Amino acid sequence: PYRLRKLVRSIIGDAGQSFVTTHSPVAIACADDAALWYLDTSCRIGALPRNKIAAQQQRDPETFLARVAVIGEGPTEAGFLRYLLEKAFAADPLDYGVRVCDGQGNDAVLGLLETLAATGLRFAGLVDDEGRAPGRWATLKGNLGDRLLQWQNGCTEQVVIDAIPDGRLADLIRDESGDLPGARLRTLSVRLGIADRELEAIEAAALEKGTTLKALVIAAASGNADEVAEEDKATRKEWKAHGKIWFKSGDGGRELAVKMVALGAWPAIRPRILPLLNAILLAAERPAIGTLGL
Template identity: 40%
Template sequence: MTLVAEGATEVGFLREIFDRELPGWRDRGVHIADGGGNDDTLTLLEALLVGGVKFAGFVDNENRDAGRWRAVANRVGSLLFQWNTGNMEENVIPFFPADQLQALITDPEGEKTGHRLRTLADRMATVDTSFEALSALALERRGENSGHQVHPLVPWIIEAATGKVPDALRDAPAAQRNPFKGHATAWFKSIEGGRELAGKVYNSGVWETQLDALLRPFVNAVIRTQADPVPAVAQRRNS
């Protein structure tokens, strides 16, 4: 069974999830593939549906093509997981409790931690890259209407991890915008980064307290497909 993930981050994230939730998933016939982005993933899932291929999907919600996504979901049910809004980083990172945020930033290989802190400092226009100084500055700048239940650095981490260009530079030349886009490479925008994020989800307790309930229908649906017959549409097409 092919599980089409939206991008490299999702591939790594799901590999780590299924290493824990379905040990030996590769030998059981599950293949996790990179769909190449939201639009391409949707097109691929529609083609797999028409072809009668057994599949699952794990995607962002970019607020486009709602009817097409709904049509896929209506056919495969819980085998399609789509965030209610936004992407994985926007949904997962806010779940981390304040006392786990420094661990989220820390690269287990010891190579990217400083770079990650620098991406935050660049966005906040400060030279001090210490976690403590950045946290204090983020607290000072936190708006009255922002969610106070999360650590004040969370919005900055999400923007860096997704490579968001600051609004003030939206119309600036590429030479000014591109460094901010490149911030994502210091975080989780790779298969290895997705694995890292998923591992931290488990180690921090986020899986147990938040994501298990959210992702369990999808995870269980993937597990069940191993004993399921070929979808009825394929049987009709081949008869």
């Protein structure tokens, strides 16, 4: 790889013009001052605008080499989709050329998906609804159909947790050992302004404040800081960071998917996400499925 990087940089720095064909993600990542073109499966050639793809080119160059690129809005969606696609393919989706990528946020992923939609590259996406650019999202959905799932009025954490029965929320909080993690309980007590981190005390305090344990968990898991004043930047930063203690990571997204199944939320989520999974299977030239058998 180091020789390849040196070669590409030497070519870019040369006074002449060069054309390089490659399947190397290393070459693509280090060609940050070059024009990137694609040749799709229908033998069409076209340019990818550098200002729209530069961040993804550096972060995950295999996005542009995959047979099917699946863009999750963030690490939660990426981990969540990897688990479900492993079940859908009954194998590692990478074995079929399907790469799940982290799109690094709602605004960034919108620009990336719009760029990919103008090409012949095969891709799909899972994103939250943050209430911004509804017209652009609607146009993109019209172009992509089932290959794009945007949750309505919420995020992945909210949709999944909302479908989990109230009586199973303690199991949602528990870690792999079956214990109630103090860090997660602390995010709930901090939001309530209490010192007690016992789940019973947290639930009682939530009821006193006119909310529910489920609403509190959703807010903490999604890093919601709407209740904090804009000028209180330190507290807003702390509350937004709560999401990383829950499911805002690749491993966290996988945990959320596993618990979605184990805690009884899958039947409610299945009709919404199965069309996306089948669209990805068909794009990879695999047969559609009726269920994941979870």
